[in-house]
Amino acid sequence: MSASVSEIMDADPVSVGPDEGVERIVELMHENELPGLPVVDDDGILLGIITESDLLLFDEPDDVDPPPSVQIMGGVIYLGSVKHWEERVRKSIAGTAAELMTDDPITITADASAHDAGHLISEHRHNRLPVVDDEGHLVGVVTRVDVLEALLEDR
Structure with missing residues (x-):
């Protein structure tokens, strides 16, 4: 029988x-050796x-270049996805967690x-998952390592 997420998660992540500045976010990730941080409201x-990939954008100026395009009859037609480009531009000028974060995480x-948990982590190629209750409160974080250790103990 597989352990429950509550048994293996970090219950105090x-x-x-949302108003935290980018500099402080980088400090917290570095100080705590974390690849990511959940963003929570006052409740x-x-x-x-x-x-980390959200923050790496600041070192990759090419990430904010628009997708290839052609001009036809006075208009511009983009040959690649504009949605991804718009998101990268938005994050490149972010000053707060709310502006930088990925909404609606897995x-x-x-x-x-x-x-x-292992299935979700593998399917979505994440290293960690926020753990929430039925109302959406953050109650913990579970990592790929937590899951692997639990699954090895089950053998």
């Missing part, structure tokens, strides 16, 4: 509020998540199994 409701509940 480091998180930030502890999960609003989003910030990952989450799991504390009563789910470690196997379920």
Whole structure:
């Protein structure tokens, strides 16, 4: 029987509020050796998540170049996805967690199994998942390592 997420998660994860500045976010991630931080409101409701890849954008100026385009009859037609480009531009000028975070992150509940957490982590190629209750409050974070250790113990 697979352990539950509540048994393997970090029940006191480091998180930030939506108004936290980018510099402080980087400091917290560095100080705590974390690849990402959940963003929560004053009531502890999960609003989003910030990952290293969100922050790496600042070192990649090419990430904000528009997709290839052609001009036809006075208009511009983009040959690639504009949605991805718009998101990267928005994040490149972000000053707060709310502006930088990814909204609506993949989450799991504390009563789910470690196997379920492993499936979500693998399917979505994440290293960690926020754990939320039925009202969306952040109650923990479970990592790929937590899941692997739990699954190895089950053998």
